[in-house]
Amino acid sequence: MTDLRKTAAIVGVDESDEIGKVPDKSNLQHHAEAAHNALADAGLSLKDVDGLFTAGTSTLQLGEYLGVKPSFVDTTAVGGSSFIIHIAHAIAAIDAGYCDVALVTHGEAGRSMRSRPGGNASDPDPQYQTPYGFIGQPVAYSMAARRYMHMYGEDKTRQGMAEIAVATRKWALKHPKSYMKDEMSFDDYHNSRWISWPFHLLDCCLVTDAGGAFVITSAERAKDTAKKPGYILGAAEGQTHGMISQMPDLTRTNAVNSGPKAMEMAGITHSDIDLAMIYDSFTYTVMATLESLGFCGPGEAADFVANQRTAPGGDFAMNTNGGGLSHTHSGMYGMFLILEAVRQLRGECGDRQIKDHNIALVNGTGGSLSSTGTTVLAVD
Amino acid sequence: MAYNKPIPVPQGESDVYWQNAKKGELWLRYCNSCKEAYFFPTDICRAIPCANPRDTKWIQASGKATLYTFAIVGYETGKAPHPGFEAPYVTAIVELEEGPTMPTNIVMDDPTPEKLQIGMPLEVVFEDITDEIALPKFKPV
Structure with missing residues (x-):
């Protein structure tokens, strides 16, 4: 372990203004x-x-x-x-x-x-x-999506959301543990009922029961473990707000910060990434995140994912487990992004295995588009 | 029927907000250093940097706003996510004339995406929900 002796100090201390019995403070x-x-x-x-x-x-x-x-x-x-x-x-x-x-x-x-x-x-x-009635994340995220539509066009945004929903389902069908087992057409997407306009049912992640875990050890010790290690090349995080009504820009997440930081730490650029695992709580989350991570510019996500580019066989491998949208979403789904990234890097994914699998970027989003964590994983 | 939606519990630093709402007035916290109003009300200014975050006061808002964004919860299905709410209803973030944005509802019969245009002018209305609390909501002008 690193010797942290004398590496930091406590430099300020105090109480709140009054302590004891303070009737009017939260x-x-x-x-x-x-x-x-x-x-x-x-x-x-x-x-x-x-x-x-x-x-x-x-x-x-x-x-x-x-x-x-x-x-x-x-x-x-x-x-x-x-x-x-x-x-x-x-x-x-x-x-x-x-x-x-x-x-x-x-x-x-x-x-x-x-x-x-x-x-x-x-x-x-x-x-x-x-x-x-701001209750449940569909309400918060759908308001963010409506703002995005205002800025970049409703039809175009809708098209991007549909592309993501349909492409992600195709991946889910290749994962034996996926909750969703049926094909989804574009018509299925557009005809699904409204949850919180502008969100269809098929813009929203599943609600499932699931658990997951992963183990981290030192790079030194990792050499002696059973499987190919997924080395952590970069990791960064941050948060911008709690309530959706306090979000500084409803179309940009903190991935604008955590993404570049994690990639810089990893010493990679976008073109080095073979797999993007992007938390898809909603279709819109993916659009905002792809842009915030810099895979494309603001307002360009619909073009970026057009023509089923992120589906099996497309040239941008994303959410290859089938995502929170169609694979599983127990609540804090971020766990499953990591599981899939490591399995793809190891080459264990069978029918859904992507061809090049050296570097994966994982981006989790939490709260009401509030927090992000980005990590870059790689195999030797 | 008794009101059975969630009811705000005012705090010391928001008592003025809720007491004035009950009188039909919308009040905001204002920072004398930043020379800006902000929502939600806190005694200490949340802007960073701020020269003197404790130099804040209350100001009355005009009640005028524009629609920043919205959603129609339970559109066409009538399904609400929580007991007490009758869908469809409109959740919104509105931009107040004084600058800050705030969460609210848009009061409107039979809401549709077409009836709600981002940027449309709105004015505050107050819904009495208990003897102590009135919720500021907004309706199209």
């Missing part, structure tokens, strides 16, 4: 006040912060509330010891160059929190979005 207010105060103690401010650590609440909500867009986040929550554990994570992250200034915050109005039984209705989402 959890998040305590987080924010303490954050500003501790940073001031260090002679720093939020503009310096690129690592965000907390427990018991999402960094999506917390980062949005603070106005910070961190490139490294950690919500490891294991009880009262969490913030001590964050120190170790932060030191490692800083040593690795993932962040320079790690902010660790806590806030809990344990005595005075106003909320209804059964849920923390005091947070921003239940206060400002849920009452309007």
